[in-house]
Amino acid sequence: MGGIEAGGMEFDLDLSKPLYEQVLQQIRGSIARGGIALGDKIPSVRELAQTLKINPNTVMRAYQELERDGLTETRRGQGTFITTNDEVVQNIRYNLAREATKEFLEKMYSIGFTKTDIQRFLGEGDE
Amino acid sequence: MGGIEAGGMEFDLDLSKPLYEQVLQQIRGSIARGGIALGDKIPSVRELAQTLKINPNTVMRAYQELERDGLTETRRGQGTFITTNDEVVQNIRYNLAREATKEFLEKMYSIGFTKTDIQRFLGEGDE
DNA sequence: GTAGTGTATTATATCACTTAATACACTCAG
DNA sequence: CTGAGTGTATTAAGTGATATAATACACTAC
Missing domain, CATH: 1.10.10.10 (Winged helix-like DNA-binding domain superfamily/Winged helix DNA-binding domain)
Incomplete structure (x- = not known):
């Protein structure tokens, strides 16, 4: 919409x-x-x-x-x-994913989540 | 530092x-x-x-x-x-985590990652 | 009373973002 | 060649968020 x-x-x-x-x-x-x-x-x-x-x-x-x-x-x-140039595209894609992940993990760690907490959290709300 | x-x-x-x-x-x-x-x-x-x-x-x-x-x-x-009030703290903590996760997943989906891709990606670089 | 709190106000400055209006260089179809 | 449609550059202006500065007031504790 x-x-x-x-x-x-x-x-x-x-x-x-x-x-x-x-x-x-x-x-x-x-x-x-x-x-x-x-x-x-x-x-x-x-x-x-x-x-x-x-x-x-x-x-x-x-x-x-x-x-x-x-x-x-x-x-x-x-x-x-x-x-x-597909290689460029794939590199950008990978870098964006890396960046997003880094940011996400840092945020989660900063509020006291451990790696296993995060795994569990990501599993929530699945269909 | x-x-x-x-x-x-x-x-x-x-x-x-x-x-x-x-x-x-x-x-x-x-x-x-x-x-x-x-x-x-x-x-x-x-x-x-x-x-x-x-x-x-x-x-x-x-x-x-x-x-x-x-x-x-x-x-x-x-x-x-x-x-x-520990309940307030835990609620905020949960909400922050939820928000960060939502943002993260949306970003990953938007660049063509599937849920399994993401699981695999998060596993990378572990000690 | 004095010092240290939170709080409010007013003014100013700066910066990023956005718009607007032009103008120029290039390419292509006619 | 002309004209329409490209990308590109420039200059000006306006707006809003952010940050600073200076000051003042209300409250609390000693």
Whole structure:
């Protein structure tokens, strides 16, 4: 619900975090989970800005971070494309997972959870 | 390393997040993991501000959130004390864990990890 | 009374984020 | 060649959260 479709991706923006960061994360997520194919073109800066009702500069910022990470290639006059280098994608995916895990474990340890506590906790609420 | 001791707690401030939030989290962590005993007095607003070299208003903000959560009781003219109500502490602890877990799982799912992937991933790098 | 508590207020400064309005360089279809 | 659509850069402005500073007040204990 509430999501906006653009270029085969689903966008869901709120006010909890910077917009450019949400755009970045949601495109990165689409790439990592294979929701969008390698080599595909993503919407132009202006087009996505208009669709999401945000400023082109804000979209631009997200796109630049994607390119810095090697997840996209931009061709002046043509558009922005998902990289075809699967290794880069897998590395990013692994690093994101590592980072999220590290952060999670640190938070849990800081409130007095042990490793076994965490295992047990993750098992809760399963279907 | 780099940590500052104050009132039996260890403080470690950086620029990655708001200062008041870090102070809040680190005191809350101390309580949750039992690093500080129920009923104990924590440093006065002015004292902690001086020790951490930050503004009293910033410390105040953290203290007010702690009290709103029921983790501390403030007695005008006397100081701020950790609650003696262990149930409140355990509830907060559980909620923090739940929140951290939810955030973690959502992040992992968003980059295409399945539940079993995550289990495997958490097992990595163990001693 | 004095010193040490929490608390409130007002003002100021800074920074990140976002928008807006332009302008330029490039590519492609016509 | 022209025009529309790309990415890109620049400058200006506004907003809100954060943090500091200075001050004052209410309360408690000694």
